[in-house]
Amino acid sequence: MRKALLAVLGVAIALSFGACAKDNSHSKLIGVAMPTQSLQRWNQDGSNMKTQLEAKGYQVILQYANNDVNTQVQQLENMITKGCKVLVIASIDGSSLTEVLKTAKARKVQVIAYDRLIMNTPNVDYYATFDNFKVGVIQGQYIESKLGLKDGKGPFNIELFAGSPDDHNATMFNQGAMSILQPYIDSGKLVVPSKQTDFNTIAIPGWDSGKAQARMDNLITAFYSKGKKLDAILSPNDSLAIGIVASLKNNGYGTARKPYPVLTGQDCDIPNVKAIIAGEQSMSIFKDTRTLAAQVVDMVDSIMSNKPATVNDTTTYNNGVKVVPSFLCTPVFVDKSNYKTVLLDSGYYTADQLK
Numbered sequence: 001m002r003k004a005l006l007a008v009l010g011v012a013i014a015l016s017f018g019a020c021a022k023d024n025s026h027s028k029l030i031g032v033a034m035p036t037q038s039l040q041r042w043n044q045d046g047s048n049m050k051t052q053l054e055a056k057g058y059q060v061i062l063q064y065a066n067n068d069v070n071t072q073v074q075q076l077e078n079m080i081t082k083g084c085k086v087l088v089i090a091s092i093d094g095s096s097l098t099e100v101l102k103t104a105k106a107r108k109v110q111v112i113a114y115d116r117l118i119m120n121t122p123n124v125d126y127y128a129t130f131d132n133f134k135v136g137v138i139q140g141q142y143i144e145s146k147l148g149l150k151d152g153k154g155p156f157n158i159e160l161f162a163g164s165p166d167d168h169n170a171t172m173f174n175q176g177a178m179s180i181l182q183p184y185i186d187s188g189k190l191v192v193p194s195k196q197t198d199f200n201t202i203a204i205p206g207w208d209s210g211k212a213q214a215r216m217d218n219l220i221t222a223f224y225s226k227g228k229k230l231d232a233i234l235s236p237n238d239s240l241a242i243g244i245v246a247s248l249k250n251n252g253y254g255t256a257r258k259p260y261p262v263l264t265g266q267d268c269d270i271p272n273v274k275a276i277i278a279g280e281q282s283m284s285i286f287k288d289t290r291t292l293a294a295q296v297v298d299m300v301d302s303i304m305s306n307k308p309a310t311v312n313d314t315t316t317y318n319n320g321v322k323v324v325p326s327f328l329c330t331p332v333f334v335d336k337s338n339y340k341t342v343l344l345d346s347g348y349y350t351a352d353q354l355k
């Protein structure tokens with residue numbers, strides 16, 4: 001009898017423990033929404049987040065939205081319905097999540113904007129990113145230094161590109177770069193033969209390589225076909241730089257008579273690092289996605305234990321409704337001279353990946 005009682009008790013304890021464990025895992029569910037699998041960086045961001053969150057005992061729903069805003073909204077709705085406690089969102093269009101984040105708020109789901117600021121909503125709790133203005137400054141300074149502008153050299157011809165207009169980062173990158181380049185344009189040491197300097201004119205929707213290539217083709221045909229030298233191109237990231245290099249190659253650049261212009265980038269995607277090694281792209285910006293993921297996992301941990309998360313910037317990122325408390329990681333420049341130290345010695349890539 002005693003034995004039977006003990007057995008029943010044992011089953012009851014096991015059952016309640018099981019239920020507890022189940023509830024517990026449910027209450028540790030985190031949603032991670034990434035924009036697209038088409039660019040290397042977001043695949044790395046997504047898998048870093050998933051691995052690091054799971055290592056801390058969280059359950060993760062990780063989804064990519066094929067750069068389609070409606071798909072991303074549906075994925076977020078689904079994450080809320082499934083009981084996610086925190087949403088980590090790298091938005092496609094920063095201004096299109098206002099409605100779905102109202103639902104999140106109503107369900108007490110907290111929201112971290114990942115890499116890209118979410119605009120026009122009070123319902124975003126934290127933002128973690130790299131210092132986006134600084135990314136642009138580093139790109140501008142690279143052009144300044146390679147052309148010798150500080151030493152008074154010039155005039156040089158430059159063309160400017162910007163990122164997707166629905167991504168707040170694109171504006172920040174542009175402002176950072178122009179903070180360095182604009183004074184030289186004003187003084188005539190940098191000349192933009194196309195005269196296309198306005199953000200909306202030079203912006204490439206969806207950060208699309210093909211559209212960047214097409215715009216570069218048009219610029220070359222219209223302004224450089226009669227032998228005018230092209231000295232530098234400001235490209236805000238690697239997906240645009242890939243398209244720009246393709247256009248330059250098709251148009252006969254990369255010879256002694258027509259050398260590649262100084263060309264910037266960002267992300268250190270593998271094809272771009274190869275292009276840097278080959279001398280087709282001059283530099284990129286390394287944003288260690290492992291660091292960003294670790295920072296965001298830390299934020300998730302703080303939120304889940306009802307503590308304020310660590311931030312280091314409470315003034316810069318106004319989303320139109322509020323200043324979102326942010327953590328800014330540090331971007332680093334990479335070119336042919338330092339890629340081995342920065343990318344290989346840190347274990348980010350293996351030498352084989354760059355062959």
Ligand code: BGC
Binds near residue numbers: 115170238
């Ligand atoms: C990111 C860049 C990336 C771009 C295109 C931006 O929001 O900060 O690292 O190159 O999106 O995906």
